[in-house]
Amino acid sequence: MEQLFLINFIFLLAILPIFYIRRTFFRRNIFLGRFLGNYIFIAHYIFFLLVILGVVNYFYRLSKLNIVTIAFIVLPIFFIYAYYNFSMAKVIKSEIKLERYKNGKKLRIAFISDVHLSALTNKENIENSLKRMNEEEPDILLIGGDLVDFSCKDIKANFTASFREIEPKYGMYAILGNHEYHGGIEENIKYIENLGIKILRDSVLKVEGINIIGRDDITNKKRKKIAYLKKKIDTDLPTILLDHNPNSIDEAITNKIDLELCGHTHRGQFFPYNLIVKKMYKNYHGYKVFGITHTIVSAGFSSWLIPYRVNSTSEINIIDLYY
Numbered sequence: 269m270e271q272l273f274l275i276n277f278i279f280l281l282a283i284l285p286i287f288y289i290r291r292t293f294f295r296r297n298i299f300l301g302r303f304l305g306n307y308i309f310i311a312h313y314i315f316f317l318l319v320i321l322g323v324v325n326y327f328y329r330l331s332k333l334n335i336v337t338i339a340f341i342v343l344p345i346f347f348i349y350a351y352y353n354f355s356m357a358k359v360i361k362s363e364i365k366l367e368r369y370k371n372g373k374k375l376r377i378a379f380i381s382d383v384h385l386s387a388l389t390n391k392e393n394i395e396n397s398l399k400r401m402n403e404e405e406p407d408i409l410l411i412g413g414d415l416v417d418f419s420c421k422d423i424k425a426n427f428t429a430s431f432r433e434i435e436p437k438y439g440m441y442a443i444l445g446n447h448e449y450h451g452g453i454e455e456n457i458k459y460i461e462n463l464g465i466k467i468l469r470d471s472v473l474k475v476e477g478i479n480i481i482g483r484d485d486i487t488n489k490k491r492k493k494i495a496y497l498k499k500k501i502d503t504d505l506p507t508i509l510l511d512h513n514p515n516s517i518d519e520a521i522t523n524k525i526d527l528e529l530c531g532h533t534h535r536g537q538f539f540p541y542n543l544i545v546k547k548m549y550k551n552y553h554g555y556k557v558f559g560i561t562h563t564i565v566s567a568g569f570s571s572w573l574i575p576y577r578v579n580s581t582s583e584i585n586i587i588d589l590y591y
Contacts, residue, residue, distance in 0.1 A: 272335070273318050279311045296422055298387045305388065305573045309538065313346065314339070316539070350538070350576035355390065357397035357569055357582040359404065362555055364562050366506050366526050369591040375476055378404065378436065379585040381412030381512070381531025382568030384447065389417075389570065391425040397569065398430055401584045408438040408475060411465065412531035412566060413445025413485060413512030417573075419452050420459035431463040438475045440465045441482065445512040445532065447572070449487040468510060472500045478591065479507040481525075486513050494523045506591045514565045517550045517558070527562045527589065535567035535580035542579050553580070 286304060294300045321335055378401050383394070401409075416423070434440065442465045448456040457467055468482020470492045479501040484491035494509065494516070501507060506526045509516075514530035535553040536542025546552045551563045564587065567580045 273322060276311070276315045276318055280315050283308055283311060295418065296387065301386075301388050301573065305575055309350070309574050309576045310343075310347070312538070313343065317342065347576065350578050353577035353581045354571055354575050355393045355582070357400065357584050359400060359584045359586055361586045361588070362564065363588045364527060364555075364590065366562075366589070366591040368560065369506050371477060371591055373477060373591055375478060375589045375591070376405065376407045377508075377585075377587040377589060378406035378409045379412065379529050379564065379566060379587060380409070380569040380583075381529075381566040382414040382445070382534060382572070383411070383570050384414055384417040384568075384572045385420075385423050385427060386417035387422045387424050388573070388575075389423070389425065390575075391427070391430070394427065394570065395430050397582065397584065398434060401586075402434050404584075404586045406436050406586065409434060409436050409440040410480070410508075410510055410529060411440070411442035412510055412529055413443050414447040414531060414568075414572075415442055415445075415460055415465070416448050416451060416456045418447060418450055420456050422451075423459075428463055431465065441468050441473070441480065441510075442466070443468050443482045443510045443512055444485045444488075446485055446487045449485060470497060472497060474502070474505070477505055478589075479505050481507060481509045483509065483511040483516070486515070494519050494525065498523055506589075508589075514549045514551055514563070517561075517563055520563070521558050521561045525561050526591075527564070527587075529564050529566075529585075531566045531568060533565055533567070534571065535577075537571065537574060537580065538576065538578035 290300050290304050317339060442460055460467060470484045472479060472481050481497050509520055509525045509528045511530055513532045517528060520528040533545050533549060533552050536545035551565050553565050553567055555564050564585055566585055567583050570582055
């Protein structure tokens with residue numbers, strides 16, 4: 269048992285040099301990307317399983333045959349469950365009433381984030397999830413950054429028709445995330461716009477009597493503060509803020525934003541990172557209200573590199589906003 273634990277611990281530590289080699293020298297290697305995504309997840313959970321079996325073995329002696337048998341039964345079922353959570357985006361519906369406005373209006377918003385289009389993206393999964401989103405008949409689609417994983421040059425499949433077929437009444441808008449910056453911001457912007465999506469980059473628009481502020485990602489050290497962007501809007505109207513990273517929630521509260529939509533966290537993707545991410549943000553996932561400021565942080569429409577999710581699912585937020 270001790271030998272198995274030591275061997276797997278070495279495999280776990282090997283993630284770091286393998287990740288560095290892939291990122292530095294073989295970024296566009298599809299095979300190595302798929303291998304690394306699976307390797308990271310499998311190495312973690314074999315390690316956790318061995319820890320659990322080690323504790324059990326301390327109280328009830330297990331033979332090597334029993335250990336191997338348990339591993340071969342438990343792990344495949346667990347991996348199927350985790351891949352299903354990743355591949356089938358869950359529709360999460362919310363009703364938000366902005367009590368300080370009495371216009372008697374409703375706007376249905378589809379909000380997604382962290383699509384991470386790349387050479388590794390399963391086009392069928394993305395299109396199935398987009399179809400499910402479209403069936404909810406949203407008035408507008410808002411995308412919270414990281415639509416592109418690194419460089420649009422890496423994306424093999426053609427997603428133009430996939431997005432252009434959605435056609436919500438008031439259009440599709442996206443902000444930028446850190447991943448768009450990593451892979452060449454100007455080319456990634458052109459790619460996103462070619463999908464029929466308008467970029468909000470420290471800019472504002474008004475839709476059906478609602479202000480929408482699209483903030484540039486924190487990667488841009490010169491991005492505008494929320495207070496500055498509020499000067500461009502009619503503050504008597506409800507205001508939605510799109511900001512990729514939810515570390516801006518306190519700033520949104522200070523500036524009396526009605527609804528902030530964020531992504532970035534992936535809800536930690538899987539244990540133990542979900543516990544770490546939970547400690548990092550005021551809201552690391554889901555719907556929370558702070559005074560008059562409503563916040564929704566998406567776990568992500570897809571995923572970066574690792575095609576598995578535990579204690580989270582890929583998700584689509586459908587928000588009925590009453591104002």
